[in-house]
Amino acid sequence: MLSPTGNTGDTIFRGLMLLVALFVVAIVIAMVIALASDSMLSIRQFGFGFLTSSQWNPVKGEYGALPFIYGTVVSSLIALLISVPFSLGIAVFLVEQAPHYIARPVGFLVELLAAIPSVVYGLWGIFVLAPFLRVHVEPPLARWLGWLPFFQGSITGIGLLTGGIILAIMVTPIISAVVRDVLAAVPGSQREAALALGATKWEMIRVVLVNGAPGIAGAVILGLGRALGETMAVTMVIGNRPQISASLFDPSYTIASAIANEFTEATQDLYLSALVELGLILFLVTFIVNGIARILVWNVTRKTGGVSRAA
């Protein structure tokens, strides 16, 4: 009994819409199956060693994903380290401080940062950001913090640090948009109570931030999911060399950029299979990360009926 009204047209209509919804669920299942079956060759050949081997040498037929996993994780962590304080600042300013007539247009401008395509960030990264970092940022870092292993080695402007900074710019509008929703969902009575007890504006904001903490964590994880899978901009500035080096100045490689760069070059079956397995890893990781983030954000914003703006 699909239709409560017992109308034939309704039965067809409801059945059709249900079918489309099932189709979308089926696509996700088909994704897992297609990626898993096409990476079988590589999974059989390398097993778990694929994740722990740091040798990626298609000429010799050696495929290990560790350099890509390292590059992906480190560049995403750099991105979060930079963008989380900024995103919080932006969200606090727009929700708690700016008057309405400023918050709306400025909020729109911040969201526009998310409308710029990845490949455009990449182009800007190659010709503006990388030279800027090479001349103005990396030499001082090497001079003052050169005793740390992270800031040693040759300065080229192309490498992990540049990739991380580009990612930071790209995830900031996403994190700040979700944090805005989360802060807006914190009840006004919390603010009034804090102020009534004599709290300063900043102390009141801290109360609000603590209240929204789970949702903010969700927003950060959502940003992490985006950073992990970001492809074009990172590919264009990270240097694309499968190596593990402590220095953030050195070129690196991410899972997504390895797929983007080498997929059309992969002529042997094993090579292609190894790249598809990289895709499978990326799919599973981002699926789990996004799932956790959604649950955290939903729990906060659903209570007050707020709807997340971030796509």
Add this chain to the structure above:
Amino acid sequence: MVHLGKADRRRRLTSAVMTSLTAGCTLLAVGLLLVILSYIAWQGIGSLSFTFLVDSPRPVGEGGGIGNAILGSLVLLGLSSAVGLPLGISVGIYLSEIGKGRFVGVVRFIVDTLTGIPSIVTGVFIYAILVLPMKHFSAFAGGIALALIMVPIVARTTEEMLKLVPHSLREGALALGAPQWRVTLGVILPAAASGIATGAMLAIARVSGETAPLLFTAFGSRFFSYYMDRPIASLTVQIYNYAISPYDEWHAQAWAATLVLMTLILGINIIVRFLTRKRF
């Protein structure tokens, strides 16, 4: 005038410093946006000309243009909209009007996580199910890849827009004896039409900037083409290929192509903002 103790003065100072820091963060983000956009305009305007917009690419030193890439992008956007919009709107109708209980929660969760799946993974998936069996790159595969990215975005905005339609409208139509399908398609959907249309436009804007899922589906081409079963050029892939090339002339063309792409994307975003300013 109340006399403030030392601790009080420090608290007020902290508050003032921290609140101005948040304004600084916002200012930096907006400043960055303006710097990036004006740099694109400044770099791009130099190589922009009528022939650049209608010509196809040529070897280094002979000029050439992005006419085939513009046509290719339009073909890809047309195909992905034709497939992705009806699917996405249907899923949105299901989520808002039809689904009940546990399962609708599962569908919503799947749709939301689908939004977060990296577009490069979508490309690999389409490669596995369309390009490998067809044995060559094609505009069709590229369009389907983009459609797959559109579906979850359109579905969620459609759901949200349908939920904004007052319940009394549904009840009124049902009370007049209309079956649910007529209520949904004839009353609720038109009431939410402008919201759904702006959601669709934003999805098109988002997809028109995608590069990664096209690299090994539509692949790219140096010629004018509108055939579905052959590789096709696109603005974004062209920008990428020119950007990583070693030639200054191609770099200049990449900036000009970026200016064209950004005009399209920002245009859509600003129009949508203008249309929706009353609602939000």
